[in-house]
Amino acid sequence: ETDQEGASLIELQEIDQKHHIHPFTAASALRQAPPFLIDGASGCYVSGQGIKLLDMMAGLGCVNVGYGRKEMVNTAAEAMQALSYYHSFSAVSNPTAAALSGLIANLAPEGMNRVFFANSGSEANETVLKLIRYYWRSKGKPEKKIILTRDYAYHGSTLATTALNGNPAMLEPYGLETETGIERVRAPYWYRQGGSDTPEQHWKKAAQDIEDKIIELGAENVAAMFVEPIQATMGAIIPPEGYLPEVERICRKYNVLLVADEVVTGLGRTGHWFAQETFGFKADIMTLAKGLSSGYVPISAVVLHDDIASVVEDGENIFQHGFTTSAHPVMAAVALRNIDILMKEGLVDRVRTDIGPYFAKKLASLADLPLVGEVRTCGLIAGIELVSDKTTRAQYPIEAGICSHVSQAALLRGVIVRPTGNNIVLCPPFIVTHKEIDAAVDVLAEALTEIE
Ligand code: PLP
Numbered sequence: 001e002t003d004q005e006g007a008s009l010i011e012l013q014e015i016d017q018k019h020h021i022h023p024f025t026a027a028s029a030l031r032q033a034p035p036f037l038i039d040g041a042s043g044c045y046v047s048g049q050g051i052k053l054l055d056m057m058a059g060l061g062c063v064n065v066g067y068g069r070k071e072m073v074n075t076a077a078e079a080m081q082a083l084s085y086y087h088s089f090s091a092v093s094n095p096t097a098a099a100l101s102g103l104i105a106n107l108a109p110e111g112m113n114r115v116f117f118a119n120s121g122s123e124a125n126e127t128v129l130k131l132i133r134y135y136w137r138s139k140g141k142p143e144k145k146i147i148l149t150r151d152y153a154y155h156g157s158t159l160a161t162t163a164l165n166g167n168p169a170m171l172e173p174y175g176l177e178t179e180t181g182i183e184r185v186r187a188p189y190w191y192r193q194g195g196s197d198t199p200e201q202h203w204k205k206a207a208q209d210i211e212d213k214i215i216e217l218g219a220e221n222v223a224a225m226f227v228e229p230i231q232a233t234m235g236a237i238i239p240p241e242g243y244l245p246e247v248e249r250i251c252r253k254y255n256v257l258l259v260a261d262e263v264v265t266g267l268g269r270t271g272h273w274f275a276q277e278t279f280g281f282k283a284d285i286m287t288l289a290k291g292l293s294s295g296y297v298p299i300s301a302v303v304l305h306d307d308i309a310s311v312v313e314d315g316e317n318i319f320q321h322g323f324t325t326s327a328h329p330v331m332a333a334v335a336l337r338n339i340d341i342l343m344k345e346g347l348v349d350r351v352r353t354d355i356g357p358y359f360a361k362k363l364a365s366l367a368d369l370p371l372v373g374e375v376r377t378c379g380l381i382a383g384i385e386l387v388s389d390k391t392t393r394a395q396y397p398i399e400a401g402i403c404s405h406v407s408q409a410a411l412l413r414g415v416i417v418r419p420t421g422n423n424i425v426l427c428p429p430f431i432v433t434h435k436e437i438d439a440a441v442d443v444l445a446e447a448l449t450e451i452e
Pocket of ligand 1: 060119120121122123125154155156157228232233261262263264289290
């Protein structure tokens, strides 16, 4: 088999091994075995090297409308033909970026009407970090700089957004665990950290932790609090009812901006357009990425509440920030088509009322397996937490790689899930069928049983 350029797949694997640095991947793993080349995808399936796999991760939790949509492909081709590129620095725009900013403002929670475009979730969050500094300086409070973030957070891979992450393994290689100006507070992770507290006692303590931290640091020094409504990357940690509204109350009380990182949850993953609706809270700023274009092209957005935008954009202020490909006309066209598909096919409602509840019911059937400590689901995201002892909730040492073994066993049976620490995460496309969920859950049950 050869690709369009004439190189055989084996040659391409060798070229990749020799030249391609993979994100978050040990080079030793790639030296031992060449990368698996995926070269096709349709619906909920990806394929390569003669193998077809049911992708219960929608890539990296982004391919919400499913792979290989003709209307997305046609839109991209038409948009590229019409206007392959133009920038938005200065008072210039393009029709698709203009329309997309309006559509996002229409869908977004009330009052969030100003949109800045970037290319990845990391860039969106990085943009927010600069915006926040700019906001407080414009308000005459330049000392308000400290950012609060939570254990188990994931907000990106740039230097500044890495510093917000909660996974020590991502911080230590860069000396970021002691970064000044970033303060970590507890996550509402009752199953792992609740001890003898009831779930309610635990989330109240987690929220109180934020208030205590603000008081300790002095509210006059605290700029903002970042939250992923669901902490996806670190195991799909789902907030208990009441927690996020309480976080909002605390932030408002101390004049601390609340940033909702809706990179995973935005555009329908939790069964509402935004997780702020699902969990009953309102942020001052939100970031969107993955589901904005279903991963077909790189695009992200920062959405500002009018109260924030009016300060940042006051008078002759200039927000000295932007990317060459901010508001790229082709990316914006694809995002518009993606949202159009979500609307026409009622996919967000489907997640909330049909496939999400089914997903939750089916996955709950795994909870009795000896290896499974907890199954968490919300909309179409799930975390399955593995334990060596169900009663004590003891974990396998991370070095044992138990979750990797389980995901490998599932892969050998044709299903992609994602291991992260002691959790298996699922994040399927919104078009996943009941039958595909049945098949994936059967495979997971086998994989979890085989490993015991
Ligand atoms: N924020 C959250 C909640 C994420 O899950 C991710 C990526 O997984 C990011 C930000 C970073 O997005 P990107 O990988 O597009 O830079």
